[in-house]
Amino acid sequence: MSPDNGPLTVPHDESLEHTILVRHRLEEQYENLDQQHQAAALGMWVFLATEVMFFGALFLAVAIYRFLYTVEFEKASERLNWMIGGVNTLVLLLSSLMIVLAVHYARHGRRKRIVLFLGLTALLGVCFLAFKGLEYYIDYQENLIPGWRFDAGEWVTREGLRPDQVPHVKLFLFLYWVMTGLHGLHVTIGICVVLVIMAMAWRGKFSPEYYAPVDVTALYWHFVDVVWIFLLPTLYLLGTHHW
Amino acid sequence: MSERLLTPGMYLIILVMLLALTVLTVGLSFVPSSAMMRVVAGQSIAVVKASLVVLFFMHALRSTAQTRAVIVVTIVWFVVVLSSLMLSDYLTRGMIPNLPGH
Amino acid sequence: MSTHAFDQPAGAAPGAEPPTNYLNASYSVTSWLLTTDHKRIALLYLLPITLMFFIGGVAISISRLSLMTPEGALVDADTYNKLFTIHGVIMVFFFLVPVIPSVLGNFFLPMMIGAKDLAFPRINLLSWYLYMLGAGWAAVAVLAGGVDTGWTFYTPYSSASSHYNVVMTMTGGVIAGFSSLLTGLNFIVTVHWLRAPGLNWFRLPIFVWTMYATSFIFLLAVPVLAMALILVIIERLWQIGIFDPALGGDPLLFQHLFWFYSHPAVYIMILPGMGVVSEVIPCFARKQLYGYKFVAYSSFGIACLGFFVWAHHMFVAGISLYAALIFSSLSFLVAVPSAIKVFNWTATLYKSSISFEAPMLFALGFVALFTFGGMAGLFLATLGVDMHVHDTYFVVAHFHFIMVGGMVLAYMAGLHYWWPKITGRMYSDWLSRLTAMIIFIGFFLTFLPQFVAGYNGMPRRYHMYAPEYQVWNVMSTAGASILGVGYVLPLFYMVGSLWSGKPAGRNPWHATGLEWQTASPPPTENFEQSPVVVRPPYQYHLEKAQNEP
Numbered sequence: 001m002s003p004d005n006g007p008l009t010v011p012h013d014e015s016l017e018h019t020i021l022v023r024h025r026l027e028e029q030y031e032n033l034d035q036q037h038q039a040a041a042l043g044m045w046v047f048l049a050t051e052v053m054f055f056g057a058l059f060l061a062v063a064i065y066r067f068l069y070t071v072e073f074e075k076a077s078e079r080l081n082w083m084i085g086g087v088n089t090l091v092l093l094l095s096s097l098m099i100v101l102a103v104h105y106a107r108h109g110r111r112k113r114i115v116l117f118l119g120l121t122a123l124l125g126v127c128f129l130a131f132k133g134l135e136y137y138i139d140y141q142e143n144l145i146p147g148w149r150f151d152a153g154e155w156v157t158r159e160g161l162r163p164d165q166v167p168h169v170k171l172f173l174f175l176y177w178v179m180t181g182l183h184g185l186h187v188t189i190g191i192c193v194v195l196v197i198m199a200m201a202w203r204g205k206f207s208p209e210y211y212a213p214v215d216v217t218a219l220y221w222h223f224v225d226v227v228w229i230f231l232l233p234t235l236y237l238l239g240t241h242h243w
Numbered sequence: 244m245s246e247r248l249l250t251p252g253m254y255l256i257i258l259v260m261l262l263a264l265t266v267l268t269v270g271l272s273f274v275p276s277s278a279m280m281r282v283v284a285g286q287s288i289a290v291v292k293a294s295l296v297v298l299f300f301m302h303a304l305r306s307t308a309q310t311r312a313v314i315v316v317t318i319v320w321f322v323v324v325l326s327s328l329m330l331s332d333y334l335t336r337g338m339i340p341n342l343p344g345h
Numbered sequence: 346m347s348t349h350a351f352d353q354p355a356g357a358a359p360g361a362e363p364p365t366n367y368l369n370a371s372y373s374v375t376s377w378l379l380t381t382d383h384k385r386i387a388l389l390y391l392l393p394i395t396l397m398f399f400i401g402g403v404a405i406s407i408s409r410l411s412l413m414t415p416e417g418a419l420v421d422a423d424t425y426n427k428l429f430t431i432h433g434v435i436m437v438f439f440f441l442v443p444v445i446p447s448v449l450g451n452f453f454l455p456m457m458i459g460a461k462d463l464a465f466p467r468i469n470l471l472s473w474y475l476y477m478l479g480a481g482w483a484a485v486a487v488l489a490g491g492v493d494t495g496w497t498f499y500t501p502y503s504s505a506s507s508h509y510n511v512v513m514t515m516t517g518g519v520i521a522g523f524s525s526l527l528t529g530l531n532f533i534v535t536v537h538w539l540r541a542p543g544l545n546w547f548r549l550p551i552f553v554w555t556m557y558a559t560s561f562i563f564l565l566a567v568p569v570l571a572m573a574l575i576l577v578i579i580e581r582l583w584q585i586g587i588f589d590p591a592l593g594g595d596p597l598l599f600q601h602l603f604w605f606y607s608h609p610a611v612y613i614m615i616l617p618g619m620g621v622v623s624e625v626i627p628c629f630a631r632k633q634l635y636g637y638k639f640v641a642y643s644s645f646g647i648a649c650l651g652f653f654v655w656a657h658h659m660f661v662a663g664i665s666l667y668a669a670l671i672f673s674s675l676s677f678l679v680a681v682p683s684a685i686k687v688f689n690w691t692a693t694l695y696k697s698s699i700s701f702e703a704p705m706l707f708a709l710g711f712v713a714l715f716t717f718g719g720m721a722g723l724f725l726a727t728l729g730v731d732m733h734v735h736d737t738y739f740v741v742a743h744f745h746f747i748m749v750g751g752m753v754l755a756y757m758a759g760l761h762y763w764w765p766k767i768t769g770r771m772y773s774d775w776l777s778r779l780t781a782m783i784i785f786i787g788f789f790l791t792f793l794p795q796f797v798a799g800y801n802g803m804p805r806r807y808h809m810y811a812p813e814y815q816v817w818n819v820m821s822t823a824g825a826s827i828l829g830v831g832y833v834l835p836l837f838y839m840v841g842s843l844w845s846g847k848p849a850g851r852n853p854w855h856a857t858g859l860e861w862q863t864a865s866p867p868p869t870e871n872f873e874q875s876p877v878v879v880r881p882p883y884q885y886h887l888e889k890a891q892n893e894p
Binding site for chain 3: 015016018019020021027028029030035038039042043046047049050051053054056057058061064065068069146147167168170171174175178
């Protein structure tokens with residue numbers, strides 16, 4: 001365990017002290033670890049605010065086009081796989097519990113439990129991606145990929161749309177792919193970060209005084225969960241489902 | 244960081260609530276209703292779920308004033324500024340016949 | 346002209362070792378490219394940003410030459426479109442938006458609050474690498490043949506029709522956007538958590554307030570632009586997208602998302618300039634800033650209200666009349682906090698003790714030209730007038746008065762004000778004052794005729810025009826050449842000062858502010874001891890009560 005403000009790497013050359021090659025656990029611009037933790041947390045919240053605006057633009061696009069093309073959007077939404085969507089929601093919510101417990105045990109310095117719960121978080125994240133992959137495969141089979149696999153005719157005969165309404169279905173599906181794809185990318189990045197933090201926990205880098213990386217990673221993970229919480233009704237539940 | 248701590252048991256209760264709300268929101272989509280009701284129900288339940296995650300899992304209730312300000316400002320900016328002002332265009336188009344943009 | 350005898354800086358004893366500062370702490374390339382020192386990162390930004398300024402300037406110089414004759418025969422229409430596009434893209438995304446925050450903000454924000462560095466120094470370095478990547482990408486796009494959509498990238502031309510490097514240019518813009526977003530994040534957390542003891546919000550210099558307000562805008566606006574550009578990139582790459590009218594998509598949705606960022610972006614560009622001017626004017630008028638709280642609050646007023654007005658760029662694009670009415674009213678409202686600042690600067694100057702060093706000349710020029718250009722904005726916010734002057738040179742003149750007459754002059758003011766602190770050297774006084782006058786005169790001659798041409802109907806973004814506008818265009822081009830001289834001169838006397846300038850000493854301008862309490866150039870950790878703040882800023886009036894050495 002390195003001391004609070006000792007360097008984590010020792011430079012050969014002191015002139016490299018103020019570069020990224022040298023990292024002290026307590027950075028010199030902070031007075032104590034608590035201040036550093038608070039700053040890191042605020043930094044992550046501010047970053048999440050930018051992500052809200054980033055995803056928000058897409059949600060707004062769905063809202064606008066749904067207003068303009070209500071019937072087409074509902075019909076297209078009904079064709080999405082609500083079962084996998086619903087299961088994935090449960091998976092992500094469970095993973096949020098896992099990571100909040102990881103933070104809880106980090107605060108108490110329980111190294112093995114931190115690793116366990118971070119591992120479960122990552123595992124559930126991978127489950128999410130696996131189900132998503134399955135869902136994407138089914139969408140492929142169902143011709144729900146505009147510009148690649150799409151059958152305009154079936155929207156007229158099976159779904160009862162007029163031919164001039166069919167292009168609007170493509171708008172919905174485009175937004176579905178972009179939004180779930182972007183979300184999936186965020187989950188993937190989250191899993192990678194969780195694994196890195198898990199490795200750090202395994203090597204005993206965290207203590208009740210220093211666990212900010214776990215805390216900050218958890219905030220990111222919860223945000224990814226919140227995006228999915230809104231994606232579910234926005235994309236999957238616009239129409240009426242039938243057994 | 245000093246704060247009143249939530250116990251693992253309390254986190255579990257929050258999770259159960261979240262899971263129940265998920266089942267509810269999917270279940271409601273099988274109930275025939277108007278398009279507006281579906282959107283209102285779906286988004287309202289999502290807001291409740293998100294609030295549970297933000298307040299309890301992300302510890303927003305016990306956070307600093309700056310963090311709470313960030314959360315409030317973000318919500319206001321997205322809902323009021325971006326969404327409402329942009330919808331003020333889309334919702335009022337077509338109201339005046341024979342005018343450009345209408 | 347000058348009534349103040351600024352100290353001859355006390356030099357070190359002859360033959361003494363120069364003290365260790367952030368510049369000479371290490372000379373290795375690694376220590377620069379991997380640095381976490383905010384001051385070095387600021388200088389790392391300074392070089393490419395200056396280069397981008399001149400590249401953007403060269404592009405439009407060619408356009409202005411072509412516009413000397415109504416036929417515009419120097420370049421063909423396609424090339425003309427590419428020139429004004431690349432001028433706009435480079436000047437907006439790679440010069441105006443980052444220059445003061447990433448150079449002067451990075452250097453002085455921590456020092457002004459008594460901190461050793463920003464909250465996240467490594468993210469600061471990442472911001473620089475992202476800027477370089479974005480700028481490099483845009484440079485490659487230029488070399489690969491440029492792009493002709495205008496810096497506004499309107500769909501469906503940009504998403505479906507243009508044959509040029511839209512995707513490449515936009516990618517550069519998105520990457521640069523993330524760079525500035527991270528800078529904004531860093532600044533916000535820094536101001537909240539790293540202020541020195543005793544430094545409450547109302548003891549902060551206005552420059553810090555404006556950096557904070559600017560960061561606020563970065564964080565909420567950049568992601569929306571990033572999404573708009575990414576959606577167009579996807580539409581171009583996969584031939585399907587939500588702005589395509591053939592699918593029922595609305596091209597105006599792109600404009601909404603684009604301007605949601607790009608209007609606040611103009612406040613990103615001007616607020617830091619206003620912060621600089623709020624530092625310079627009290628110093629060279631030897632008087633406390635009048636109405637400090639009004640100036641501080643109005644920074645937030647501008648940042649917030651600036652988000653409510655974006656569709657005033659779309660009055661004739663096809664938005665509904667009711668939306669246009671709302672945005673027009675809000676656009677009038679946003680002028681108020683800017684006006685409040687102008688009144689307070691003017692009141693600061695009243696019955697003060699003004700001296701006309703270069704920073705002050707630039708700052709005074711800012712106040713005049715920004716006010717003039719800002720008033721033209723009210724004309725544009727008026728729906729009836731905008732019907733006639735939208736997409737004419739009236740608009741071009743309006744935003745250049747603010748961006749060039751305002752923002753660039755403010756940047757020059759800041760550069761000239763803080764150069765002695767950054768480098769430890771003084772530049773040539775008379776040459777810098779001459780430069781300020783040349784720039785002011787050149788600016789007026791370049792852009793005032795454009796107001797006239799635009800009001801009389803000359804459209805923008807056309808490579809040829811009706812003969813009756815020629816006189817205004819010739820005047821404008823003549824002014825541009827004078828302006829060009831004015832911009833090149835500082836390269837000589839400022840770079841020259843690095844070799845032959847007088848040592849500046851700790852506080853050559855006798856300014857208040859924590860950054861002037863430490864050596865010039867500062868040591869790497871900024872302060873030998875962490876300062877404690879007991880007084881509000883701009884206490885220039887106190888020096889009359891003291892015996893000034």
